[in-house]
Amino acid sequence: MTDTSTDTAATTPEDTDEFIAGLVSDLSLEQKVRLLTGASFWTLHDEPQIGLETIVVSDGPAGVRGQLWDERDSSANLPSPTALAASWDVERVFELGQLIAAEARRKGVGVALGPTVNIQRSPRGGRHFEAYSEDPWLSGVVGTAFVKGVQSRGVGATPKHYVANDSETDRMTVDVVVDERTLREVYLAPFERMVTEGGAWLVMSSYNSVNGITMTENELLRSPLKDEWGFDGVVVSDWMGVRDTVAAGAAAQDLAMPGPDGVWGDALVEAVRAGQVSETDIDEKVLRILRLAGRIGALAGVEAAAPLAEPWPQERIDALLREAAADGIVLVKNDGVLPLDAGSGQSIAVIGQHARIARSQGGGSATVFPDHVVTPLAGLTEAFGDAVRFAPGVRSSESLLPVDASVASDPVTGESGVHVRFLSDDGRVVLDEHRGSGRLMWLGDPILGDTAVVEAKTTFTAPADGEYAVGFAGLGLFRFEVDGELKSDGLFFPEGTDPFMAFLNPPKQSFPIRLAAGQTVELRLEHRPQQQAGLSAVMFTLGYEEPFSDADAELERAVALAADSDVAVVVVGTTDQLESEGFDRANLRLPEGQDELVRRVIAANPRTVVVVNSGGPVIMPWLDDAPATLLTWFPGQEMGAAIADVLSGAREPGGRIPTTWAAAEDDVPVWQVEPVDGKLFYSEGLNIGYREWARRAAVGGPAPAIPFGHGLGYTEWELGEPTLGAGAAAGAHEGDVATHGLTVSVPVTNVGDRAGKQVVQVYLQRVSDSAIERPVLWLAGYAVVRSEPGAATVASVEVEPRSLQYWSVDDHAWRTEEGTYAVRVGTSVATLSAPVEFTV
Structure with missing residues (x-):
């Protein structure tokens, strides 16, 4: 970072602003406007003339990914924000914010794009897991602790998405119609606290419109955010959220991401010279960006606002994440089954694919790549040893598993994983590299400018006998071969596919193949990149589906195992296809077969513990019959260890419900998340979540399955x-x-x-x-x-x-x-x- 020990360094906020204003005046209009659009997908422009360094930003609600969206640069995977809110522990949330700062600095990142503090208005919201609560006060308190933790170690925090971006359907274009009082008391309130009390250095404007005006042009950016609350930081757009040169340029929107292309640049320079946008407005935007740079230590002559974080040792990270995961787990019900005695030698049937294939985090831009994830099966085996036996019971997901070190080897290097080549139009190899996983993504990477074809090859080895399916997930032009046999060639774009949704959760194409244990096949996938919204982007998965041919037999085997064990632990949950950024949930049900699995296991064993791993509420028709039930909320990389700690009593289940769970879908107060003629009416006003449940209860309405604030201990x-x-x-x-x-x-x-x-x-x-x-x-x-x-x-x-x-x-x-x-x-x-x- 910049050496700030100069004799001319500013010493007070007033001195700093005066110093920065002088820097702004030294720049030409073209230089100033250049700073208002990103230099790349994840970076801001530098300006050597005034000592401004490049600033790197990264998604950061549940971990810091950095500039690489893959396994090459692993990240600490925190429990989901809903899990943090479920702890109600602002001191631990503050410490987790400091971990985010340490991870950011380790990766050269100066700005974390989080926390997400939109309100959990409806349980159908696809990004529910990334927000804190249905309650604006709790959301604001927890979010403020996170902001303070991040910024206490010299990294900028970015509360998002300002404002009313509370569901995913048509989120780029939806017009949210909300009355003034509801907007202030419910949806703006968490942001106000994070600005006035937390001192946030950035706020991200959202895609949607509010009351007819898109947020990157909306007066709400000026008032209340800047004028009333005194926000002196940077308003950064959500990616590709700035759409109009003049309207956004004249508004209080400061930074358009990503870059280098966008609607500002030369067009904004021309708009200023034509008198359509004031140069004073441009100067104000630049001053805010330079103020941010000074705060994070990226501007010569300005001392960083806080000591810059140092990387944490892995042992400290793992310990905190294990603690935090357990503290967010909600024990909904316990008929005396828990805690289990780890030293008793009692046999434990662990049932459900979610126990073996852990979903530690939600999908979309919050996704990171941890260097390890402790699955529930691994955690319970570590805690209870040979007493643990496993059965999958039902297929839990239809998605492809990316090939990884357990099943795949690079046919060129012999290492575990995949070999990737970038080829030009004439077949020249632009770059080849080894990768550890078949989940592959490049966003705005300069190499894509010279690339006509991306090729991925691997040798797949079957771990057991059975009928597998191998294939790919993605959109666009693909060619797929198995042992040299062509399986697919051409445009893969299933009818009715939403391109934006598919970018985050792409459809799959797979082909059955029967293999014996240890048998290998060669997989080769070609993809021809296309520009998407003017941005070079490649995202696809080379993967496989595990054998699961006789569903009835697997269910019976699981039930028999439960009946033959002293305790049964059933792990169920949602999947990427049901709950993720990019789309809203069609319903609140668990994947097909999981409810039946739970019912059958409960009937077979009176000492059954049900572990539900979802980011938001699901309907649990078997809840009254379950002896014990826990909710885990996508609890991060230490999820299995934390679940084992709670089940064994080594740790207290510390969570309390931050959002109400309904007993039936018909009982849900706010179901509608789809716009009508482009508009989404927040007609429920102030009465969301437990407030509406209480209002209806007063007139004889239904009771929730799990009320707000509920949670048991030992x-x-x-x-x-x-x-x-x-x-x-x-x-x-x-x-x-x-x-x-x-x-x-x-x-x-x-x-x-x-x-x-x-x-x-x-x-x-x-x-x-x-x-x-x-x-x-x-x-x-x-x-x-x-x-x-x-x-x-x-x-x-x-x-x-x-x-x-x-x-x-x-x-x-x-x-x-x-x-x-x-x-x-x-x-x-x-x-x-x-x-x-x-x-x-």
């Missing part, structure tokens, strides 16, 4: 009567709650026989008649309590003045309504104390 707790006191703000005294908030104190005693964790939650209600619409209740604070058996403590929860306020559409400001309110305390929204009233 000990028992008693909560005493809450008492209210003055807020913690300086000068607070009884009676000025509207100005200083209040403190809620709750006696908490661990009355069980082991140490544990409890989350004491505080909700507010309006008691007296209100002139404005209010939710039936809303989360206003919580405290995480960890204590030893027999220990008593007092949980203290600060309720902020904002929790009492509403957004006045008449005044366009926050207002506090006088009257009587009530505090209710509990361990979930469904287990609350009697109201304790107070007057504002």
Whole structure:
């Protein structure tokens, strides 16, 4: 990084801005405009004249990928953001943010593109796993801890996607229609906290429109973001989100990604000279980019805002991720089955393909490539040894598995993996390289400019007897051969395919082949790259499907194994085809056959534990019959070790539900995520998630399967009567709650026989008649309590003045309504104390 020990270095924020303004004035219009579009897919332009270095950005909600989207540069794979929110532990989230910074600096990255703080408005949202919660307050608190953690080690955090990008259907073009109050109180609120309290250095604008105007041109970028909240950082677009030269240039959009091509460049220079865009606006954008560069240590003469992170040792990473995964696991139900005694020698049937082929993370741009993933089967085998036996039960996914070291070897080098060649039009080899996996991707890579054909070859070795299927997943022009026999040649673009969705989750073409254990076949795939939206991009998978010929026999074998074991652990979950960025979920059901598998195993063994691994809610029709059920939320690379820790009791299941789970699809409050005539109406207003469940319950509506805030542990707790006191703000005294908030104190005693964790939650209600619409209740604070058996403590929860306020559409400001309110305390929204009233 730049040596900032110069005598001319700025020493205060005011000095820094004055210094940066001087740098801006030294640049020509062309130089300034050049800085407003990326230099490549993942980098910003440098400018040696003023000491500006290249800045590298990378996706970062659940790990930092860096500039390579593949196995060549492995990354720590954190639990999904929903798992982090399920822990309700902001101190651990802060530490995970510091890990993100360490990973970023190790990869030469200065900006992490996360956290994602869109609201989990509907459980059908395909990117549900990448956001925190259905509650705006919890989303903001957890997201702010993450931002602070990342930036405390000199890496910029980027809350995204601003704003109302809460589902995936037509997300590039959808116009979200939302009223002013709902926008402020629900969808803008998490961003406000991350800017005003977290001090975020960037915010990413979203693809969608809000109330008729696309977000890269929307006035919301100026107000409230910059004018009202005082955001002094960079508004970076989502990739290819800037579409209009003048409208976006005149708006408060600062940086268009990716580059080097885009709608700005020469066209924006011409627009400035024609008087369509003010050069003052250009200067403001450049100043913000240079301010960011200074903060991360990429601008000569400006000292970095925080000490730059150093790489972490692998042992520290693994330990934290194992801890964090366990702390996000929610124990929904336990009829005394858990915890299991690892030293008892009891036999354990582990059932389900999800136990053997782990889904540690969600699909799409949040995907990273960890150097290892501990599968649930591996974790349980490590914990319980030879007592563990496995059966797949049902096929869990129809997707191709990328060939990897376990089944494939490079026919050129002999190493495990795949051999890749880039060929020019005349057949010249531009580059050849060895790769460790058949999942291959290049985005904006300069080599693609000279490439007519990308060829991937491997020798596939069958690990067991059976009928396999080999093939590829991708879109475009492909030629595929098996042992020299042509299987496919031409355009592969299935009817009805959405190109954007397919880019993240491509369709497959596969061909059956019967092999004996150890038998080999040569696979060769050619792909002809095409420009996509003006961008050179190649993404495809060379892979295979495992034998699974007799579904009925496999199911019966799994049930028999469960019946013959002391304990059965069934691991089920969603797949890339059901839950991923790029599309919304068609339904909330588990893949075909999984519910039947769970029912049959429960019937066969009264000591069955069901582990559900999904990023968002699924319907569990067998829940009432399951002796024990856990939710794991795509828990990262240490998932199997964390699951084993929780099942064995080595760690507490620390999670509490951050988003409500319905018992039936018909009960879901917000089902509609598809636009109608291009518009998606947020007609539910303030009442999303548990707020709507509570409103309907008050008039006899259905109860959820799992209420917001719910989660069990392995000990028992008693909560005493809450008492209210003055807020913690300086000068607070009884009676000025509207100005200083209040403190809620709750006696908490661990009355069980082991140490544990409890989350004491505080909700507010309006008691007296209100002139404005209010939710039936809303989360206003919580405290995480960890204590030893027999220990008593007092949980203290600060309720902020904002929790009492509403957004006045008449005044366009926050207002506090006088009257009587009530505090209710509990361990979930469904287990609350009697109201304790107070007057504002």
